[in-house]
Amino acid sequence: MDNKENLQNKRIGIIGAGPSGLAQIRAFEALKERGENIPEIVCFEKQSNWGGMWNYSWRTGVGKYGEPIHGSMYKYLWSNGPKECLEFSDYSFDDHFEKAISSYPPRPVLFDYIEGRIKKSNAREYIRFDTTVRWVSYDEDTRKFTIVLDDLKINKTYSEEFDYLVVASGHFSTPNMPYFKGIETFSGNVMHAHDFRGADQFKDRNILLIGSSYSAEDIGIQCYKHGAASVTLSYRSNPIGHDWPQGIKEVPLVTHFDGDTAFFKDGTSEDYDAVIMCTGYQHKFPFLPDELRLKTKNNLYPDNLYKGIFYNNLPQLIYLGMQDQYYTFNMFDTQAWLARDFMMERLELPSEGERRVDIDTWLDRNSKLQSSFDDVDFQTYYIKDLLSFTDYPHFNLDKIAAMFKEWLQDKEENILTYRDKTYQSVVTGTMAEAHHTDWMDELDDSKERYLYGAEEEELIPE
């Protein structure tokens, strides 16, 4: 049996058809297009459609089949980083839209772009939608994973065996929601950012957001934009520190609640109509035995993952996209390409001990990062390292790193206007167009409005 036949008998299971899972499929499809034989691939997606976090649902809590809702996506979400920093190097924005667009598109536009690439292949055939993974076990003797699956549509369970398991289920789906004394006496809505579906219901309300990361920043300015009476951000260690407009302010951490009044560490207190906890997410893999679970907080280099993806104790178990993220789609791609080459038996991994040394080197570097700029450089360097092993189309990472730094400065300069800036593609050299409407004035996030906005309104008769 030659190697190619052997490969064809291998089976690869992918959990999740979001950006990471789709990148993995796309990586194999790229080989197939070149006439190469690839193993059997099955991707399990618990939602009814692909796109992962970008597949917006109005639902909160659990979905129609009673499974925890995956998405944390909300209405009117616009990219919070330049699209030029996440562009696929094998499928540019120009390829997809055939015209220049702005640097900060809204969710439907980015969803369209993700889908555009994957629709060009037969990826859909690999994916079993409405299918959730209940339990995974690994047999040391056969070296195979047994996956217990649940077909939610027909309420039917079954098992299948795989040689490789790619976990691409994301890590912004399971809320981390701390308890604050007295919160149970707060009479208004108390929710996690995961369940936030849009700012409309907070019009004219005084809202308290607990947290100081992207969710707090973005939900805060969205509520401000859509008419909240006031927005208070409560931070644990350090404020975000932007030059906030009148109507948004930062205060130290909540100590406790008494009814609708929140008390803060600086001794102040205030009444609120709603509390949104922007307190982060848990890396949660309930379907894996704990010895195979990635156990980590959100950071740039989770421990126990060689090259950020291979589970060190068992590298046939691959995790994609588990890092805290400056880079997104293009990082998932480079990871998926590397994972593919390992599964194609083109890439041999060093010994477990050597892998451990490599991981430790990265962890050491990570521990020394001191600023956001350092963080950007670290992740840039990480992706460069991955790229050096694969044939994923190279792209100018130094230019992207520079864009990230400019973006950080744009936000500091003016958090309400940074999305009006434009950047240049490193893939095509195209300069982004300014959006037809300033972001603060743009209340419609539909694809139609975004792409054809101004004209269309004039063309459609009343």
Added chain:
Amino acid sequence: MDNKENLQNKRIGIIGAGPSGLAQIRAFEALKERGENIPEIVCFEKQSNWGGMWNYSWRTGVGKYGEPIHGSMYKYLWSNGPKECLEFSDYSFDDHFEKAISSYPPRPVLFDYIEGRIKKSNAREYIRFDTTVRWVSYDEDTRKFTIVLDDLKINKTYSEEFDYLVVASGHFSTPNMPYFKGIETFSGNVMHAHDFRGADQFKDRNILLIGSSYSAEDIGIQCYKHGAASVTLSYRSNPIGHDWPQGIKEVPLVTHFDGDTAFFKDGTSEDYDAVIMCTGYQHKFPFLPDELRLKTKNNLYPDNLYKGIFYNNLPQLIYLGMQDQYYTFNMFDTQAWLARDFMMERLELPSEGERRVDIDTWLDRNSKLQSSFDDVDFQTYYIKDLLSFTDYPHFNLDKIAAMFKEWLQDKEENILTYRDKTYQSVVTGTMAEAHHTDWMDELDDSKERYLYGAEEEELIPE
């Protein structure tokens, strides 16, 4: 090896420490108190405390460990049936409170009562809290269940074997949430009754409740009581039909939404601030292979359960409390006592075929029920049947059935005052006291206020 030794080697797994799971533990403890040997019992509870649905949490969505929230309990929930209809026959309200109380206590008082009985034993020692069941498999050869468990506190999985499995995980935890066209354009809060935590946030708001069962009725009047501007109940087939006060009304089913406007089957439409879907729950057992799953809608006699509890294809698998419920705690008790006697090998079941015939007889009777009174009689008759097999202290079921019918009439007479009525205990003969405050005027549901309310306020110096 005599039978008693054999029993001691058996292991019983119970999923859930709510009223049904606790009833099962209590049933075995009752034997133990009499000096009998009982098998090893392990109860798995994913929450941090017992009480199941009665264990109120301010959380919605997922809990602190990222598991779907079990409870559908809300602030200010008062029993919606007379407590005399659910009294334990081996632990009366008099035993617990040592004085007469009203017929409709609030949640904290009922929780205290449930806990009171179970605290008298060593039940807590059998329960592993913060532990969720990930997967169950059954081995035909060894006739044992293997249960994969996840200790949420320490993020650790492990497996154990059991001879019997008692599923007492309830069926009012997984929302059934249908899609209505345009709901994604509704800008206010859209939630399922499962995530409703209290009426306060709906003060002065116009709210739409979809559904016509207990959740809709009770959340509707609670919002009315706590100051909602208006409450609209939208029914699928038939209205609840009470003589609603000004401010509550019933309309036919929603056809679609357009922004904040709901359109109804009768051609009318109206704007709302929030939508609460009181659209029921799914019987959901994600931890079981589908051939062991009870697949049923909510009804008085789910198919495939002999005597309403023994899974017909595999009677070592026992489901408690899976019926739609007039009777609650006392029905769970009679079920648990019968299950216990089977597991103690004191009760032999007929053949699978004979069991099937018995089930069919009950299903046939169930299909002929025409009114709420018929339903009450059916469930009364069912419990009588169970009681005839066990030594659970008998109680006057005919009197309880009569109380249920009176209760139905009380509600029809006046939905706002039915909770001010009083009933007589069939266990002790004690007549309930009228509550010190009319239900509509009582905005405090604490145990202290309930038990000592009026006096205490005078006693405590300012």
